[in-house]
Amino acid sequence: MELNILTLCYLIASVTFILGLKMLSNPASARKGNLVAAAGMTIAIIGTIFLYESDGQKLHNYGWIFGGLLIGGIVGTLAAKKVKMTAMPEMVSLFNGMGGACAALISAAEFYHIYKLHQDSPGTPFSDIVSVGTYVTIAAGAIIGTISYTGSIIAWGKLNGRVKDFSFKGQHIVNMIVLVLVIIAAVWVYRSNIGDMYIPFLLIGFFALIYGILFVLPIGGADMPVVISLLNSFTGVAAACGGFLYDNKAMLTGGILVGAAGTLLTILMCKAMNRSLTNVLIGSFGAGNKAAGAVAGKSSQGNYKEISLADAAMLMAYANKVMVVPGYGLAVAQAQHTCHELEKILEEKGVEFKYAIHPVAGRMPGHMNVLLAEADVPYEKLLEMEQANDEFKTCDVVLVLGANDVVNPAAKNDPASPIYGMPILEVEQAKTVIVNKRSMKPGYAGIENDLFFQPKTSMLFGDAKKVLQDLCAEVKAV
Amino acid sequence: MESILNWISDNQQIIYIVILMIFVGIEVIGRVPSVLHTPLMSGANAIHGVVIIGAIIVMGKAEADNYLALVLGFLAVILGTLNVVGGFVVTDRMLEMFKKKKPPSPKGV
Incomplete structure (x- = not known):
């Protein structure tokens, strides 16, 4: 009876995961979708704690279980509540890493469990005890989970500036070698006897740790969202391995669902930047190009002109239509509220005010939408790229706030540029x-931006928030 | 060869689930607008926190004198809970900002 109820719990959880993901991909139902999935998760967790039985035995160690849940729950809630909007991407990466580590630990524990059971006969070949299929799942859970863990930590470090881009010649070959070493160690375990298999097992973990680091290190910081999304789907697969191990359908469906959806999401993100996944992962955007781009940029550097605050305010106050292109600069300066204020002041003066949102502006796709929504900017004012590009022609002033690569005309004109082919906001069409x-x-891609040297363009230097505050004051005074 | 075939037929249920879930996962988010990429990724991140179930099982099965298993399980439970709770809360915070609001300015309508 109890086991049947548990089965029902898992069934409900699986359905809520699918429903939740479905609802999450629609703006109107997204928030509810998240809650639906959370409710399903709660049911699955509670069900497992109280109803799970293996070989007719209930779970024990309740103190440890609730202790862990309590610690994790409190720390997780606090971290998630305290984190600034700008640091969200890092936070997601960190949580993803925790999930990966959890999957890896489960595999390790399961492995240790097998070892313990057969400790007394150290001469037995491991392959006699565990079937290939089961072993592959344990090993895959350990390997993928570990890679996801270290990869996410590095991605987290890169996003908050603690880890610098780092690559060396032949890095891809080194990466391949490390990956091969992981597989060799995995095969070695399977061919060992029970008594001496823990050394190669530790080697699996060790090489997978290294691989996770090497895999993410050379990828440019601007591509971190794509990497996080990919690692996210990795963790999904690692969780599914756990589901296979325990014949647990909720883990299996949840994990595979995230694995598949995460992979597709990764590809969608790459598409938004008009790049292929291989291109991101091989890291042609990496440090090497950064140097080359900077050098090439220097030679073409012309003169730029600056504009005073008063002039800028004047221009905007007398414009019919102003569009803002927000970028990472807006996010770091936390200037979204001030920006909304400027919007209100200008609208009182009869100026049409809109935002042009590049899908990958900021550090994550959708980053700008989240920030501006925080500042109560209504939906209708946020234009997606195609829409915005149509409207720039009728626009008098475009104010670019801390965005750079997403408005770089080199993406359209210069086939040699590393960002060539990425769709951009064509701001130069405005007056x-x-x-x-x-x-x-x-900017982040490390390349010069010709836009800044065009006669139409004027520069307004300073921290986005400070500049916007001053602009507000000046516009009011006009 | 035969062992692989046996393994497939022994686990065919699971293999079916895996294949169908791959299609469901792709289908379900196929038409997500780029606005929602970040919250969706974060929500998916929370969902794979379901790995916590495995952690609870490991923890609950460990014998009281098996310290290594206890420690591994305990760590796994903490990390898994971080993933689940943190993931859902962060996603909720992101989505809270997408609340539909009445446009404040009469010009908007």
């Missing part, structure tokens, strides 16, 4: 372009 940046330093 005037005002670019707010902190300095003339190149």
Whole structure:
């Protein structure tokens, strides 16, 4: 009876995961979808704790289980509540890493369990005890989970600036070698006797740790969202391995669902940047190009002109239509509220005010939407790329706030540019372009932006928030 | 060869689930607007936290004198809970901001 109820719990959980994901992909139902999935998860967890039986035995160690749940729950809630909107991507990466580590630990524990059971006969070949299929799942859970763990930690470090891009010649070959070593160690375990298999098992973990680090290190910081999404689907697969191990359908469906959806999401993200996944992973965007781009940029550097705050305010106050292109600069400066204020002031003066959102502006797809929504900017004012590109022609002033690569005309004109082919916001179609940046330093892709040197463009240097505050004051005074 | 075939037929149920779930996963988010990429990724991140179930099972099965298993299981439970709870809360916070609001300015309509 109890086991049947548990089966029902898992069934409900699986359905809520599918429903939740479905609802999450529609703006109107997204929030409810998240709650639906969370409810399903709660049912599955509670069901497991109280109803799970293996070989007719209930689970024990309730103190440990609830202790762990309590610690994880409190720390997780606090971290998730405290994190700033700008640091969300890092947080997701960190949580993803935790999931990966959890999957790896489960595999390790299961492995140790097998070892314990057969400790007394150390001469037995491991392959006599465990079938290939089961072993592959244990090993895959350990390997994928570990890679996801270290990879996510590195991605987290890159996003918050603790880890710098790092690559060396022949890195891809080294990566391949490490991956082969992981597989060799895995095969070695299976061919060992029970008594001496833990050394190769530790080697699996060790090489997988290294691989996770090497895999993410050379990829440019701007591509981290794609990498996080990919690691996210990795963790999904690792969770599914656990589901296979325990013949647990909720883990299996949840894991595979995320594995598949995550992979598709990764591809969609790449598409938004008009790049292929291989291109991102091989890292042609990496440090090597950064240097080359900077050098090439120097030679073409012309003169840029600066605009004073008063002039900029004047231009905008007398414009019919102003569009803002927000970027990472807006996010770091936490300037979304001030930006909304400027919007209100200008609208009182009869200026049409809109936002042009590049799908990959900021550090994550949708990053800008989240930020602006936080500042209560209504939906209708946020234009997606195609729409925005149609409207730039009728626009008097475009204010670029800390965005760079997403408005770089090199993506259209210069086949040699590393971002060539990425769809951009064609701001140069507007009558005037005002670019707010902190300095003339190149953006995340590390390449110069010709836009800044065009006659239409004027630069307005300074921190986005400070500049916007001053602009608000100036516009009010006009 | 035969062992592989046996393994497939022994586990055919699971293999069916895996294959069908792959299609469901792709189908379900196939038409997500780019606005929702980040929250969707975060939501999916929380869902794979279902790995916590495995952690609970490991923890609950460990014998009281098997310290290594206890420690491994305990760590796994903490990490898994972090993933689940943190994941759902962060997603909710992101989505809270997408709440439909009445446009404040009369010009908007």
